[in-house]
Amino acid sequence: MTSPPASVDGFVKQFLQNLNFDIGVSLSESSKNDQYLALAGTVRDYLMARWLDDQRRQGDLQAKGVCYLSAEYLLGRQLDNNLLASRLTDIASDALAQCGIDLDELRQLEVEPGLGNGGLGRLAACFIDSLATIGVPSIGYGIRYEYGIFRQTFEDGQQVEQPDAWLALGSPWEFPHPEAAQQISFGGHTETYDDDGVTRSRWIPGWNVQAVPYNYMVPGYHNGRVNTLRLWSAVATSAFDLRIFNSGDYEEAVRAQTFAENISKVLYPEDSTPQGKELRLQQQYFFVAASIGDFLENVLADGYDLAKLPERVIFQLNDTHPVIAVPELMRVLVDDKHMEWDAAWAITQQCFAYTCHTLLPEALEVWPVDLLGRLLPRHLEIIYRINDDFLEEVRERFGDDELRIRAMSIVGEHPFRSVRMAHLATVAGSKVNGVAELHSQLLRDKVLHDFDEFFPGKFTNVTNGVTPRRFIRLANPDLAGLITEALGAGWTVDLERLRGLEAFAADPEFRERFAAVKAGNKRRLAAVLRERDGLDVSEDHLLDVMVKRLHEYKRQMLQLLHIVTQYDRVVSGRVAASDITPRTFLFGAKAAPGYAMAKSIIHLINAVGEVVNDDPRVEGRLKVLFPPNYNVTLAERVIPAADLSEQISLAGKEASGTGNMKFALNGALTIGTDDGANVEIRELVGDENFFLFGMSEPEVEAQWAKGYRPAEFYQADAELRSAMDLIASGAFSGGDRSVFEPIVSNLLYDDRFMVLADYGSYIRAQAKVDAAYADPDAWTRSAILNVARTGFFSSDRSIRDYIDRIWHTPPVS
Ligand code: 26W
Secondary structure, eight states, rough: OOOOOOSHHHHHHHHHIIIIIIIITTTTOOHHHHHHHHHHHHHHHHHHHHHHHHHHHHHHHOOOEEEEEOOOEEEOOHHHHHHHHOOHHHHHHHHHHHHTTOOHHHHHOOOOOSOOOHHHHHHHHHHHHHHHHHTTEEEEEEEOOOOOHHHHHHHHTTTEOOOOOTTOOOTTTTEEEEEGOOEEEEOEEEEEEETTEEEEEEESSSEEEEEEEOOOOOOOSSOOOOEEEEEEEEOTTTOOOOOOTTOOHHHHHHHHHHHHHGGBBBBBOOSSSSSOOOHHHHHHHHHHHHHHHIIIIIOTTOOOOGGGGTEEEEEEEEEEETTTHEEEEEEEIIISSSSOOOHEEEHHHHEEEEEEEOOGGGGSEEEEEHHHHOOOOOHHHHHHHHHHHHHHHHHHHHHHSHHHHHOOSEEOOSSEEEEEHHHHHHOOSSEEEEEEEHHHHHIIIIIIIIHHHHHHTTOOOOOOOOBBBBIIIOOOOOHHHHHHHHTTGGGOOOOGGGGGGGGGGGGGGHHHHHHHHHHHHHHHHHHHHHHHHHOOOOOEEEEEESSOOOGGGGTHHHHHHHHHHHHHHHTTTOOOOOGSSEEEEEHHHHHHOHHHHHHHHHHHHHHHHHHHHGGGGGGTTTTEEEOSSOOHHHHHHHHHHHEEEEOOOOOTTTOSSHHHHHHHHOOOOOEEETTTTHHHHHHHHOOGGSOSOOOOOOHHHHHHHTOOHHHHHHHOHHHHHHHHHHHHEEEEEEEOTTHHHHHHHHHTTTTTTOOOHHHHHHHHHHHHHHHTTEEEEEHHHHHHHHHHOGGGGGGHHHHHHHHHIIIIIOOOO
16 A cells, blocks of 8 residues: 655645545535544545554564553644654645645644543653654553543632543544454452363453454654554443343343443543542453453464563553553463463563652552452452462561561552552562652662562663653744754754754854744743633743642642742732732643642632732732643643743652653743752753752651641741731632631641742742843743753653663664
8 A cells, every 4th residue: 555645736635535535525515623534534544554564564573562551641632743743744734725724723623632641641642652753663552531631620710620522523543443352351250170180260250341442543753654552442242241230121231331331431530549449440451451462362473472472572561550461461371371370470570561650659559359359350369379479589588577578568458458559560570660860769769668679670760751743843843943943953853962052052143033932932822822711921921830730749839829929028018019020820730520639729829810910019910820721732832932840849759740841841941849850850951050949858858857847837937927827818718718728727737748848948949030030141041051951851762761771672674
């Protein structure tokens, strides 16, 4: 098969053909959505020949590849990325113009697939982009949620969640393959049987569902490669012989169908506090069992010798969500393929590697054994056996140190008997990595310390990265143009070349052009927010941005206390409004629906905005903007416009952060703590181009050790006291003191994330920001140096690190 010719005329022809024959409308009768679907179809057609080639080639080659197992992929819009990767942007734009259609208008119609919560899901999306661009044989496996992350709206300043029906207007980027469905079983019981003198176990499941694969193209950038993302969707099997539903009547049958299809219905919007929901475990097992089955049956050649499996594949576990894949592979090898336990275990250990994405103890997933045993009885037995063997080895090495054994056990006893998925992943994985230097170090020293001692060499680091295609080329075309003019093409796939910009930082004309790009990006953002949310952005303000999930450890409250302090300084007369640096504080954040404190903080941000924005005493110099429903599409507009990036988590809590990297690469300066990848950003850009504040991780530990009483910080700092009192007084809640009382008391008497302890240092750092911004030319110089020195944070580099340190899967040409 060959691609249609890449010419404007060829594109017009293909586009009209798709419009007429696939969508079934004439150009004159077509809606914008029809046109968008036909356009997407046309881009697909161009990529198709290469996709088919790559699938064949990867099959022929029998090279070792990566199966990236992730419950989330936060992809963002597909059209632009696919146009860019296949060099079709200009052709498509001209071709549509010939048909009287504006490409830009069609772009806006795409509903982004929001199949992830935040950092972890977006990282997976960056990684599959880099895998394709580097040319590593790989498949991304995940779940095709019918509803992605909820759509956020505000009612009276409070978050309201709406379902995200992202498939409603058609989904032109996916290819369903019902004929390649995998049958996935659940429930039932296990038994042993005699197989010619060998006692074996088998699982007699209680019910099953079908996993239907939907394939998505993942084009590499300008390299003619197209990898596959395979997302699984649940449908009822024709003989859905669920015992409990098997009453035989029609209504029950339909209900049974709904039950099966619920599995891929909705993305769980919790990030960081697992709810232990049965459906979530069903989702996890559903997608990894389908993926392993698919790989063994459809990707490997028939009759492949499974003893050699580690030569063909590494399953990368994106956090603990897919870890049930470990006992699943063991079950397949031992029960289905009749392999010896020890041989199967040796293979399994080489075929998995585990990435941890958190340090919060409450984020570590555990599954109660009664739930696991009910849903996956054979897997629970396998986990017990893995644990018994493992603990025996621990005893051999460390003696009968019961405390240590209890601490390391895969099965924990408190508060109830449950399986600790991080321990299982660590025992099973050939490697375990954290996502930034500091995070990996803390994993080794603290969270998984005993395991590091027991498995020397198993722990490693791969610092996160972001794709420069989406987050520079697409999001910031003017900056991309300026860079290409300065350095030539090539930097998009070799981001360390940005170093070459250092020389230009000294050039006044380049600085002027760089500043003009930033100003243009602010104008574009202003237009977007006006149109999208009716918000007014003052283009002459310092644009100060904090966008990320709402979580107490990320400390949106600290930024809020800074805003209230500035406001309080003006209204109390301590500072003249005219002496305040004009700033716009832009927030973007979703709260998990069940996380009351996070929702309350969202309410307070909106409430402070209401008051501050309209108070004439402020003279329009402080603005708080909180556009709802922050997502990848909005990020692509916000990040290139930002002057200042807020990365202010309590040291030791943010595993890495990836927004921090996107901002620096787009020429925002960071105000941040020594946490996650901020540490590496600061080392690279230099102290003079970074606003550091707050306690370091060891200082945080020392503060806890000596006893932390937040009220003492409140007492000791008059400005802090005044700002907190203002919130407590009801000034932002129409005089009602009760509305934000829980936030204030929480800070005063609990403050788990030491907001009050870091407040003074933060306020001083913000004053330095104001002073630095007063010299626009020096600011721009710093911004250029941020871009020049952060090429390290390309996800291409992360993937090369994974290849060198963990996967050993060289690219194939
Ligand atoms: C509900 C259970 C649960 C627990 C943790 C769901 C999701 C998680 C994720 C691990 C949370 C997450 O997204 N972590 C983020 O991962 C990013 C990519 O590595 C890091 O940059 C962020 O610092 C980390 O918070």
